[in-house]
Amino acid sequence: MNLQTSAETLNLKAERPIGIFDSGIGGLTVVRKIRERLPNERLIYFGDTARVPYGTKSQVTVRRYAAEDTRLLLKYQPKMIVVACNTVSALALDVVEHESGGLPVLGVLKAGANLAVKYSQTKHIGVIGTIATISSNAYPLEISKLDCEAEVYSKACPLFVPLAEEGFISHQATKLIATEYLTELLVKKIDSLVLGCTHYPILKSMLAEVTGKNVVIIDSAEAVAMEVENLLREKSLLNREINQALPKVLVSDLPQKFKTMFELFLGLSLPDVELVEM
Amino acid sequence: MNLQTSAETLNLKAERPIGIFDSGIGGLTVVRKIRERLPNERLIYFGDTARVPYGTKSQVTVRRYAAEDTRLLLKYQPKMIVVACNTVSALALDVVEHESGGLPVLGVLKAGANLAVKYSQTKHIGVIGTIATISSNAYPLEISKLDCEAEVYSKACPLFVPLAEEGFISHQATKLIATEYLTELLVKKIDSLVLGCTHYPILKSMLAEVTGKNVVIIDSAEAVAMEVENLLREKSLLNREINQALPKVLVSDLPQKFKTMFELFLGLSLPDVELVEM
Numbered sequence: 001m002n003l004q005t006s007a008e009t010l011n012l013k014a015e016r017p018i019g020i021f022d023s024g025i026g027g028l029t030v031v032r033k034i035r036e037r038l039p040n041e042r043l044i045y046f047g048d049t050a051r052v053p054y055g056t057k058s059q060v061t062v063r064r065y066a067a068e069d070t071r072l073l074l075k076y077q078p079k080m081i082v083v084a085c086n087t088v089s090a091l092a093l094d095v096v097e098h099e100s101g102g103l104p105v106l107g108v109l110k111a112g113a114n115l116a117v118k119y120s121q122t123k124h125i126g127v128i129g130t131i132a133t134i135s136s137n138a139y140p141l142e143i144s145k146l147d148c149e150a151e152v153y154s155k156a157c158p159l160f161v162p163l164a165e166e167g168f169i170s171h172q173a174t175k176l177i178a179t180e181y182l183t184e185l186l187v188k189k190i191d192s193l194v195l196g197c198t199h200y201p202i203l204k205s206m207l208a209e210v211t212g213k214n215v216v217i218i219d220s221a222e223a224v225a226m227e228v229e230n231l232l233r234e235k236s237l238l239n240r241e242i243n244q245a246l247p248k249v250l251v252s253d254l255p256q257k258f259k260t261m262f263e264l265f266l267g268l269s270l271p272d273v274e275l276v277e278m
Numbered sequence: 279m280n281l282q283t284s285a286e287t288l289n290l291k292a293e294r295p296i297g298i299f300d301s302g303i304g305g306l307t308v309v310r311k312i313r314e315r316l317p318n319e320r321l322i323y324f325g326d327t328a329r330v331p332y333g334t335k336s337q338v339t340v341r342r343y344a345a346e347d348t349r350l351l352l353k354y355q356p357k358m359i360v361v362a363c364n365t366v367s368a369l370a371l372d373v374v375e376h377e378s379g380g381l382p383v384l385g386v387l388k389a390g391a392n393l394a395v396k397y398s399q400t401k402h403i404g405v406i407g408t409i410a411t412i413s414s415n416a417y418p419l420e421i422s423k424l425d426c427e428a429e430v431y432s433k434a435c436p437l438f439v440p441l442a443e444e445g446f447i448s449h450q451a452t453k454l455i456a457t458e459y460l461t462e463l464l465v466k467k468i469d470s471l472v473l474g475c476t477h478y479p480i481l482k483s484m485l486a487e488v489t490g491k492n493v494v495i496i497d498s499a500e501a502v503a504m505e506v507e508n509l510l511r512e513k514s515l516l517n518r519e520i521n522q523a524l525p526k527v528l529v530s531d532l533p534q535k536f537k538t539m540f541e542l543f544l545g546l547s548l549p550d551v552e553l554v555e556m
Contacts (some may be wrong), residue, residue, distance in 0.1 A: 050339050051329060061328055061531050163439040173451040173458075180451075253339050 012079045012103075015237045017248070018228065019078030021069045024052030025261045026035035026161070026198035027084030030108065031247055032266050033225035034082070038232070040239045043247035045084075046075045050253035050278055051159065054087040055130025055197070062132065068278060071098040072250070079237050082228060083107040085130050086196050086220065090138035104231055109133075111192045111227045113142040114222030119216050120192040123150045126215070128184040129196030131156045139196055153188045157181045157197075164202040174203070178210045192216045242264035246270055252278040290357045290381075292517045295320035296506065297356030298348065299347045302330030302538045304476035305362030308386065309525055310544050311503035313524060314359070315457070316510070320519045321352045321525035323362075324496070328531035328556055331439065333408025333475070340410065344370035348377040350528070357515050360506060361385035361421050364474050365408050368416035382509055387411075389505045390472045390498030391420040396469040401428045404463040404493070407474030409434045415526040418475055431466045435459045435475075442480040452481065456488045464489065472496045524548055529555040 017064065020027060024047050030169055031045055046069055048054075054062050066088045070235045073081060081100050083089045088096065089107030116125050127139040133156075140152040159177050168174045185193065193202050193215050195201055232238045246268060251258045255273035262270045296312065298305060302325050309323055324347055326332075332340050344366045351359060359378050361367045366374065367385030375383045394403050400524040405417040411434075437455050446452045463471065471493050473479055479497050486495055512517045524546060529536045533551040540548045 017549055050335060052334075056532075057328060058532050096481075158444055159440055159446070162437055168437070168455075171454075171458075173454040176449075176451040176454070177446075180449075207461050225293075254334075 012146065012235070012237060014079070014157060014237050015042070015241060016077055016079040018043045018080055018082060019044050019046075019073035019076060020082040020084050021046040021048070021073060022084040023048050023054035023087065023120045024200060025049070025165075025258060028262060028266060029198045029201045029219075029221040030082060030084035030203070030224055033221045034228055035247070037225050037229050038238070040243045042239065042245060044073065044078060044244055044250070045247050046072055046276075047252075047258060049251045049258060049277060053130070055132045055161070056087060056158070057132065059091045059136075062087055063092040063095045066095045067099050070096045072276060072278075074100060076248070078103065080104040080106070080228070080231065082224060084198055084221070084224070086133045086198065090136040091195045106199060106224055106227050106231065107234075108220040108224045109138055109196070110142055111223035112196060112218055113139060113146060114227070115220075115223040116192050116194045116218045117143060117146045117150060118216060120150065122191045123147065123189045124188055125150055125152050125154060126158045126188070126190035126193040127154045127196050128181065128185075128193065129154075130161070130193065131158055133196050139194065151188070153185045153190060155181055155185055160203060161197065162201045164199045169203060170206050175206060175210065178203070180209060181205075181208050186211065186215075190215060192218055194218045195220060221232065249273045250276050252276055281526060284382040288419045290513070290515060292515050293320070293519060294355055294357040296358055296360060297322050297324075297351035297354060297361040298362050299324040299351060299477060300362040301325070301332035301365065301534060303327070303443075306474050306544060307479045307497075308360060308362035308502055311499045312506055313525070313544070315503050315507050316516070318519060318521045320517065320521055320523060322351065322356060322528070324350055324528045324554075325530075325536060326556060327529045327536060331408070332363060333410045333439070334436070335410065337369045337414075340365055341370040341373050344373045345377050348374045350554060350556075354526070356381065358382040358384065358506070360502060362476055362502070363501070364411045368411045368414040379549045382513065384502055384505050384509060386476060386498040386502045387416055387474070388420055389495055389501035391403060391417055391424060392470045392505070393498075393501040394470050394496045395421060395424045395428060396521050397496060398428065400467065400469045401425065402466055402468045403428055403430050404466070404468035404471040405430060405432045405474050406435045406438075406459065406463075406471065406478065407432075409436055411474050417472065419542065429466070431463050431468060433459055433463055438481060439475065444475045446465070447481060448484050453484060453488065456481070456485060460485075460488050468493060468495045469475065470496055471508060473498060480540050505537070527551045528554050530554055
């Protein structure tokens with residue numbers, strides 16, 4: 001599909017918001033990176049906190065949730081959709097594209113893969129993520145499309161999300177677990193490591209200690225924020241008006257907990273979090 | 279409500295199954311304990327694997343799920359309902375009782391509280407569980423109804439479920455995390471520790487190493503199985519016919535994963551797991 005044409009057909013306006021969704025709070029790392037790059041953009045974020053985590057669920061269920069999440073965001077007439085969830089990016093990006101009827105859609109997975117290929121010199125690339133993301137094999141497939149000579153070594157790290165959420169950021173137990181998870185990638189002499197889950201940037205400095213200086217850590221939140229900027233510039237959809245509004249946030253459960261996490265992730269206080277039933 | 283009367287009114291039959299539900303796989307520890315005590319009973323188990331975990335969700339959401347789970351089990355005409363989920367036992371046992379219209383209902387929480395009061399000599403009782411169970415304050419309330427002099431010390435241990443599911447049963451990291459969680463209970467000189475989450479029995483021997491010999495570990499799965507036996511005997515509802523059937527198992531997602539877990543938890547192979555949409 002030609003996005004330029006469809007943007008015109010859809011009569012997209014620069015002042016419309018960017019719609020972003022994730023299974024829970026992890027996508028706030030994407031919100032933060034987009035805000036840093038594009039402070040004028042209006043952002044609307046949905047965190048599906050009632051049904052989190054997606055990463056341990058089946059493809060059928062993840063695809064159903066992805067369709068519902070997209071339809072929710074469409075009510076707010078976004079100019080594009082950012083899938084801040086690696087699991088959805090891996091298993092259901094086509095569902096989001098289909099549901100959003102021609103709107104530009106970007107997912108963290110392709111963005112992370114692009115950046116990894118750009119940075120890796122040895123073409124030995126490590127990827128870590130949830131069970132669903134890693135089992136889907138989506139990162140190796142995406143990376144091999146970009147560079148057929150790249151060798152990708154993947155590892156599911158299901159304990160990292162609960163450790164990050166519990167605040168065990170630099171705890172000795174977290175380091176032991178990280179060492180156990182990452183050793184099999186490090187022996188493959190990777191020179192770059194993609195954080196294929198939006199929670200993992202919270203553990204970035206501890207992960208860097210474990211991987212050592214010779215491994216570049218690729219943050220897919222940063223990667224997708226760069227691509228959002230490029231896409232909006234290319235489509236002349238960057239908002240030129242000064243915007244001081246905080247992101248609008250919708251959650252499907254626990255708005256108060258989300259508000260606390262929002263403050264922790266973004267260092268901003270959030271006036272209102274709206275509860276929606278999914 | 280007089281259960282004897284309602285059992286007659288409802289025309290309950292001994293050969294009907296016992297309905298058991300949990301948010302996911304943890305309740306299999308309850309299935310195992312009931313089977314050990316009551317091998318003749320037909321069991322029907324529902325694990326809400328699409329919406330697991332409940333322990334991090336709000337009371338409103340947990341109550342809605344509890345009602346839906348109960349209505350699902352009622353389709354199989356059980357003679358009683360066992361709530362194998364501590365979070366539902368803490369936040370929504372009345373919902374289950376209401377939905378099941380007079381059927382006997384037992385939850386793991388009251389059973390665990392009863393057993394703790396029975397075993398504790400010093401009346402200093404520790405309770406560990408999910409964030410939702412511990413924040414609900416349901417264990418201290420239940421224990422104080424049974425013994426107003428008991429002192430209850432509670433601690434949420436949200437990392438134990440993912441550690442158990444990841445198979446980090448006797449890993450050094452798990453022991454470090456357990457030590458961190460339990461120290462504040464141990465300094466209160468508890469002499470009994472209630473495992474207020476059905477996953478925790480999997481970590482029991484590691485927890486016993488951390489607590490030392492002077493603390494009795496109370497397994498609420500064992501406790502509720504004892505109460506099921508007592509209740510059925512009292513109501514003359516014990517099944518006297520030899521039953522060789524395996525439990526019937528329903529799940530809302532990932533039937534294959536559940537089958538593997540079932541084999542791991544119960545040492546039995548399970549021919550069929552039925553998928554239901556919730």
